[in-house]
Amino acid sequence: MTVMDRPMLEGAAPSGAFAGFVRSGATIEMKAFTGVSGDAGGYAVPREVDAQIDAVLKGISPIRGIANVVKVGSAGYRKLVTTGGTPSGWAAENAARPETATPVFVEIVPPTGELYANPAASQAMLDDAAFDVEAWLAGEIAMEFAKAEGAAFVGGSGSGRPKGFLTQPTAATADGVRAFGTLQYLASGTAGDFSASPQERLIDLVQALRAPYRQGASFVMNAATLARIRKFKTSDGAFVWAPSLAAGQPATLLGYPVIEAEDMPDIAANALGIAFGNFRAGYLIAERAETVILRDPYSNKPFVNFYATKRVGGCVTNSEAIKLMRFSVS
Incomplete structure (x- = not known):
C-alpha cells in the first residue's frame, strides 16, 4: 500500500526548516551554543541568512570594507609581524661574510569580544505567513552589529571588544x-x-x-x-x-x-x-565564521527574542x- 502525497492545507506552516524554526520553534540542525556547554543547546544560522548579514555589514560598517578581515575558528588567533625585515650587507668577492642580525618578530593578538544583538518580534507577527522572517532577522541583526562594529573599529577600548585605531x-x-x-x-x-x-x-x-x-x-x-x-x-x-x-x-x-x-x-x-x-x-579584523542565534519565546511573552552572537576582534597590525x-x- 502506498501513501499518496497530499497537498498542504491552507494555513499550514511554510516550507523550509529555518522558517519553521523561527515561526514556531520547530526542530532544525542543532549545534553547541558555546564551546564549553555542549548540552545547553543552540542553533546555527543557515548559510543564506549569514551571507545576508555579512553583505549588509560591509555597506554600513565602512572599516570592515577596507580592513584585512580573517575568519578564525577560536579565540586564540595570533599574527606575527616583522618590524625591520631581514638585515643584509655588502662584501667583496673574497671577503668574509660575518653573521647578520636576525629579523625582529612582534606577536599581534587582536582583542576579541562577543558582539550580540537581541531583537524581538511579537508571536502574532511571526505567525503571519506573508511576513518575510528571514529578511527581517538579517536586517535587524545587521544594523545592531554594524553600529557596534563601526564604533569599536574606530575607537574601541580593546577591553571585551576590538581595539580601535584611534585608541x-x-x-x-x-x-x-x-x-x-x-x-x-x-x-x-x-x-x-x-x-x-x-x-x-x-x-x-x-x-x-x-x-x-x-x-x-x-x-x-x-x-x-x-x-x-x-x-x-x-x-x-x-x-x-x-x-x-x-x-x-x-x-x-x-x-x-x-x-x-x-x-x-x-x-x-x-x-x-x-x-x-x-x-x-x-x-x-578577526571573526568567527558563523553567527549563532538562539530563539527565546519564554522570557518576554508575548514577544519572541532572537539572541544572536558573533565573536569579533580587531587591532592595528x-x-x-x-x-x-x-x-x-x-
Missing part, C-alpha cells in the same frame, strides 16, 4: 623612530581647525605615508569633516575634491578614495579627525600603514 598611542615622529604600535600624526597647524593652507597639510598627510602603502590607501573621516574639505579650492579656483564619475566608484581627494565613517571625531582641538592609510595592511591628522598647532 593607539600617537606621536609626531616619523617611521623608523617611533615605537612599534604607535601611529604618526600630523598637526593641522591650528588648534581645532584647518590652517590657512589646508590642502597643503592634506598633501603632507598623504606623503607621510610611504609609497608601498599608498597603493590601496584611502581617507577616513566623518560627514561633517568631509563637508568642510569639499569646499576647499586651489589657488586657481579648482576644487580639491573630485566627485565620482561612475556608479559604484567612490569620490576621491588628491586621487585617493574617501570613506565616510560617522564614528570618526568632529573637528575640534586636538581631535584626530582624519585618517589616511592602507587599512588592508594596517588594521586586522602595522603602525606605519595608517597616518592621522590632529587638529592642533603642533
Whole structure:
C-alpha cells in the first residue's frame, strides 16, 4: 500500500526548516551554543541568512570594507609581524661574510569580544505567513552589529571588544623612530581647525605615508569633516575634491578614495579627525565564521527574542600603514 502525497492545507506552516524554526520553534540542525556547554543547546544560522548579514555589514560598517578581515575558528588567533625585515650587507668577492642580525618578530593578538544583538518580534507577527522572517532577522541583526562594529573599529577600548585605531598611542615622529604600535600624526597647524593652507597639510598627510602603502590607501573621516574639505579650492579656483564619475566608484581627494565613517571625531582641538592609510595592511579584523542565534519565546511573552552572537576582534597590525591628522598647532 502506498501513501499518496497530499497537498498542504491552507494555513499550514511554510516550507523550509529555518522558517519553521523561527515561526514556531520547530526542530532544525542543532549545534553547541558555546564551546564549553555542549548540552545547553543552540542553533546555527543557515548559510543564506549569514551571507545576508555579512553583505549588509560591509555597506554600513565602512572599516570592515577596507580592513584585512580573517575568519578564525577560536579565540586564540595570533599574527606575527616583522618590524625591520631581514638585515643584509655588502662584501667583496673574497671577503668574509660575518653573521647578520636576525629579523625582529612582534606577536599581534587582536582583542576579541562577543558582539550580540537581541531583537524581538511579537508571536502574532511571526505567525503571519506573508511576513518575510528571514529578511527581517538579517536586517535587524545587521544594523545592531554594524553600529557596534563601526564604533569599536574606530575607537574601541580593546577591553571585551576590538581595539580601535584611534585608541593607539600617537606621536609626531616619523617611521623608523617611533615605537612599534604607535601611529604618526600630523598637526593641522591650528588648534581645532584647518590652517590657512589646508590642502597643503592634506598633501603632507598623504606623503607621510610611504609609497608601498599608498597603493590601496584611502581617507577616513566623518560627514561633517568631509563637508568642510569639499569646499576647499586651489589657488586657481579648482576644487580639491573630485566627485565620482561612475556608479559604484567612490569620490576621491588628491586621487585617493574617501570613506565616510560617522564614528570618526568632529573637528575640534586636538581631535584626530582624519585618517589616511592602507587599512588592508594596517588594521586586522578577526571573526568567527558563523553567527549563532538562539530563539527565546519564554522570557518576554508575548514577544519572541532572537539572541544572536558573533565573536569579533580587531587591532592595528602595522603602525606605519595608517597616518592621522590632529587638529592642533603642533
